[in-house]
Amino acid sequence: MNKTEFISVAGFAISLLFHMTQAEVCPSTCNCKSLGEMKGLHIDCSSRKLTEVPALPVNTKRLYLQNNSLTSVPPGALDSLRSLEEVKIFDNPWNCDCHILYLKLWLEDVSAASLANIRCATPAPLKKKPLSQLTGNELGICKRLLPVKCLETCLSVLLLTFDTLDFMQQL
Numbered sequence: 002m003n004k005t006e007f008i009s010v011a012g013f014a015i016s017l018l019f020h021m022t023q024a025e026v027c028p029s030t031c032n033c034k035s036l037g038e039m040k041g042l043h044i045d046c047s048s049r050k051l052t053e054v055p056a057l058p059v060n061t062k063r064l065y066l067q068n069n070s071l072t073s074v075p076p077g078a079l080d081s082l083r084s085l086e087e088v089k090i091f092d093n094p095w096n097c098d099c100h101i102l103y104l105k106l107w108l109e110d111v112s113a114a115s116l117a118n119i120r121c122a123t124p125a126p127l128k129k130k131p132l133s134q135l136t137g138n139e140l141g142i143c144k145r146l147l148p149v150k151c152l153e154t155c156l157s158v159l160l161l162t163f164d165t166l167d168f169m170q171q172l
């Protein structure tokens with residue numbers, strides 16, 4: 002084996018190892034059960050007084066985070082969980098300011114059923130209000146979050162507008 006071959010083999014082995022560890026690691030604060038090879042993980046992080054969502058393996062299939070002290074989920078934190086089938090995240094003291102938008106949109110995509118039983122704890126005017134019912138006005142404007150979120154949406158609206166203009170010109 003020459004040097005280049007060795008480097009590429011070693012690189013491959015390291016990336017494989019990285020993928021495996023990334024896919025297999027159970028958060029230390031949670032209980033994990035394998036649902037069988039290739040079937041993913043059942044991850045129970047419920048009732049643990051967690052204030053932050055732990056780093057989760059990509060092959061998480063069932064995720065239980067209910068009855069903790071979570072107030073927010075950082076934007077993008079759950080995006081890598083592509084094989085998720087079930088999530089429970091109710092009974093947390095959610096702070097429904099603009100930053101909660103990520104969780105709301107994520108749940109709308111992943112599990113409308115679990116969005117239905119999520120209620121805000123703070124700020125006071127929104128206490129006990131279902132997250133699913135919050136409007137843009139109530140969530141307030143997030144100066145830091147909006148531009149990033151807007152990038153995709155605004156761009157597609159812009160493109161749609163151009164398409165429509167184009168179409169109208171053809172009439």
Ligand SMILES: *[C@@H]1O[C@H](CO)[C@@H](O)[C@H](O)[C@H]1NC(C)=O
Nearest residue numbers: 047048049050051067068069
């Ligand atoms: C919620 O979690 C606490 C521990 O943080 C536990 O004592 C309590 O029994 C749990 N409640 C439910 C309904 O699971």
